[in-house]
Amino acid sequence: MSKLWGGRFTKNTDVAVEEFTSSISFDWRLYREDIAGSIAHARMLAKCGIITADEADQIIAGLKSILADIETGNFSFETALEDIHMNIERRLTERIGPVGGKLHTARSRNDQVALDTHMYLKREIAAIARLLWDLEAALVETAAKHPDVIMPGYTHLQRAQPILFAHHMLAYFFMLARDFSRLQGVWERTDLMPLGAGALAGTTFPIDRFYVAEQLKFAQVYDNSLDAVSDRDYIIEFLAFASLLMLHLSRLSEEIILWSTAEFAFIELDDAHCTGSSIMPQKKNPDVAELVRGKTGRVYGHLMALLTVVKGLPLAYNKDLQEDKEALFDTIDTVKFSLQVYAAMLRGMRVLGERMSEAARQDYANATDMADYLVKKGLPFRQAHEVVGRCVRYCIDAGKGLTDLSLAEFKQFSPLFEADILDAIQIETCVSARNSYGGTSSAQVTHQLQKAKDVMTRQ
Ligand code: ARG
Numbered sequence: 001m002s003k004l005w006g007g008r009f010t011k012n013t014d015v016a017v018e019e020f021t022s023s024i025s026f027d028w029r030l031y032r033e034d035i036a037g038s039i040a041h042a043r044m045l046a047k048c049g050i051i052t053a054d055e056a057d058q059i060i061a062g063l064k065s066i067l068a069d070i071e072t073g074n075f076s077f078e079t080a081l082e083d084i085h086m087n088i089e090r091r092l093t094e095r096i097g098p099v100g101g102k103l104h105t106a107r108s109r110n111d112q113v114a115l116d117t118h119m120y121l122k123r124e125i126a127a128i129a130r131l132l133w134d135l136e137a138a139l140v141e142t143a144a145k146h147p148d149v150i151m152p153g154y155t156h157l158q159r160a161q162p163i164l165f166a167h168h169m170l171a172y173f174f175m176l177a178r179d180f181s182r183l184q185g186v187w188e189r190t191d192l193m194p195l196g197a198g199a200l201a202g203t204t205f206p207i208d209r210f211y212v213a214e215q216l217k218f219a220q221v222y223d224n225s226l227d228a229v230s231d232r233d234y235i236i237e238f239l240a241f242a243s244l245l246m247l248h249l250s251r252l253s254e255e256i257i258l259w260s261t262a263e264f265a266f267i268e269l270d271d272a273h274c275t276g277s278s279i280m281p282q283k284k285n286p287d288v289a290e291l292v293r294g295k296t297g298r299v300y301g302h303l304m305a306l307l308t309v310v311k312g313l314p315l316a317y318n319k320d321l322q323e324d325k326e327a328l329f330d331t332i333d334t335v336k337f338s339l340q341v342y343a344a345m346l347r348g349m350r351v352l353g354e355r356m357s358e359a360a361r362q363d364y365a366n367a368t369d370m371a372d373y374l375v376k377k378g379l380p381f382r383q384a385h386e387v388v389g390r391c392v393r394y395c396i397d398a399g400k401g402l403t404d405l406s407l408a409e410f411k412q413f414s415p416l417f418e419a420d421i422l423d424a425i426q427i428e429t430c431v432s433a434r435n436s437y438g439g440t441s442s443a444q445v446t447h448q449l450q451k452a453k454d455v456m457t458r459q
Contacts, residue, residue: 001080004089013080023322024077027084029329033119034084035067037112040215041195042103050205051102059103062096063088083322084116085109106207108199110229110317115195117324119216121238124332125187129180131339132245133459136176138343140452142351143169147442150427151266151356152365161368162360162427163440165351170448175248177455182241190234193218197225200316230316232306235324239303242331246296249338253289256349260286265355270348273341288345292338299334302327357427364392366402366425369433373424377416387414 003009039060046056066088069075081087086109093100143166153163193216196202196209202225209221222228259266269286277283309323367388374384391413395402402425410417423429435441438448 001078004081004086018080018082021082021319022079023083023325024079024081024087026326026329027113027322028077028087030084030113030116030120031070031088032067033116033123034088034112035063037115037119037195037216038063038088038103040212041107043215044208044211045102045105045205047211048206048208050105050207055099055102058096058099059092062092062100065095066091083109083113085112106198106203106205107195108197108229110199111195111197111225113322114197114229114231115193115216117235117328118190118192118194118218121190121234121328122187124336125183125190125238128332128335128339129183129459131336131343132176132180132183133456135339135343135346136173136180136452136456136459138346139169139173139176140449140456142346142349143167143173143445143449143452146351146353147445149351149353149356150360150431152360152363153440159359159363159365161434161440162365162430163434164431164442164445165353165356166449167440167445170445170452172248172252173452174448176245177452177459179241179245179248180459182244186234186237186241188219189237191219192228192234193221194228194231197222197228200226200229226316230313230318230321232310232321232324235328236303236306236310239299239306239327239331242299242335243296243303245335246292246299246338249342250293250296253293256289256345257286257293264359266352266359268350268352269345270350273345273348288341292342295334295338299331302331360427361403362401364395364402366427366430367392369425369430370402370421372433373421374414374416379414379416 003013042051042056042059042063045051046053051059066075069091075091077084077087078090081090089100089104092103146165149165150162151165151168152159153161153168193209193213195212196207213219213221222231256267256269258264260269269284269288271284273286273288274284275287277285306324306327309320313320370391371381371384371388374387375381379387391402391405391410394409394413395405403422407417407419407421410421424433432441432443435443438444
């Protein structure tokens with residue numbers, strides 16, 4: 001097949017090279033943006049008197065008919081035509097004749113592909129923001145549905161202090177809310193219009209880049225043409241956003257996987273969100289959580305790949321940059337799918353509150369409260385820590401919990417203990433007493449829940 005750039009060549013491209021350099025197998029995804037960008041470009045060329053209004057009309061009609069063909073599956077993408085830009089341009093000229101060749105005036109594929117990718121990512125950011133918002137809502141709903149459930153809070157994966165389950169869920173909400181605001185930042189730096197940079201240095205034609213930006217709803221235009229064609233920061237930033245989001249989901253996944261074991265039995269996932277084993281009939285596996293945890297690795301991989309691709313590239317365009325697309329597309333797919341299945345999994349999750357509070361009652365998770373009790377009676381915290389430590393040691397040896405001790409036993413450790421110690425170390429008291437801002441008391445968690453809802457109305 002003859003090339004759009006064939007003039008200076010005397011030989012055909014090697015078949016393997018053709019396949020190696022071609023990007024159509026993945027960049028066909030940019031077809032909508034490529035056509036919308038070309039239509040805006042053609043209108044601008046006519047407005048600036050670079051082509052006639054009639055020529056622009058023919059080009060635009062041709063582009064619209066190609067869009068319809070692609071959408072109805074009547075377009076065959078050719079590897080020999082390398083990429084989406086040349087596939088569409090070649091078809092345009094076949095369809096409307098030589099006037100189709102005027103579309104590429106004052107434009108290069110370098111600024112064209114940059115434009116397409118900016119537009120594509122803007123569209124996907126909007127879709128991802130909606131899915132992320134819905135997952136935030138699922139976390140808020142899960143927290144609100146179980147306002148009184150007490151669970152053990154952990155450090156080192158050892159039971160540490162009793163907390164509200166809702167507090168734990170809202171911790172993930174606030175992580176995702178930061179992800180949302182990071183995504184808004186990525187949007188701002190993606191909302192920059194590169195077309196008109198030409199191959200690298202601008203163009204000799206009297207174009208109007210601001211008119212193109214206005215038609216395509218871009219807030220700003222790149223100020224430097226070299227930067228416009230070689231910038232991939234916005235993609236890398238998006239991959240960094242995605243990496244952190246997946247990191248957060250991966251941490252939650254790890255907890256969901258642990259919590260759904262027989263050992264923890266804190267939750268039960270809905271059958272619809274689990275799969276079975278081909279050999280062990282009793283198995284019900286938390287595959288969604290496991291896969292989200294696993295897919296985090298591939299998203300990190302894409303971030304590393306692109307950071308490495310761009311590192312050391314001289315200005316301006318280099319073909320290396322074509323490597324941005326598979327990383328971007330796969331990350332978008334992975335993130336969207338993960339968000340979607342995750343929200344459904346959370347909404348279907350059964351919380352086994354009794355098991356959680358039973359676990360919170362064990363393993364001396366109330367020891368800090370016992371020390372705090374002594375401090376409130378005047379003992380310096382370090383001494384209180386020591387007293388309670390000895391008391392815990394005694395209970396471990398006696399096979400008892402702190403709440404099993406009699407007042408006489410308590411008094412052996414410190415005369416400061418009074419009858420009210422038993423109430424002070426009930427897990428309900430431990431929770432309600434942690435009323436410092438951001439803490440786990442039900443008043444504080446209610447405040448966090450309200451704050452979460454406020455944050456979501458502003459997103
Ligand atoms: N397919 C190319 C890419 O994705 C388009 C730009 C090609 N430019 C060039 N000078 N070969 O980067």
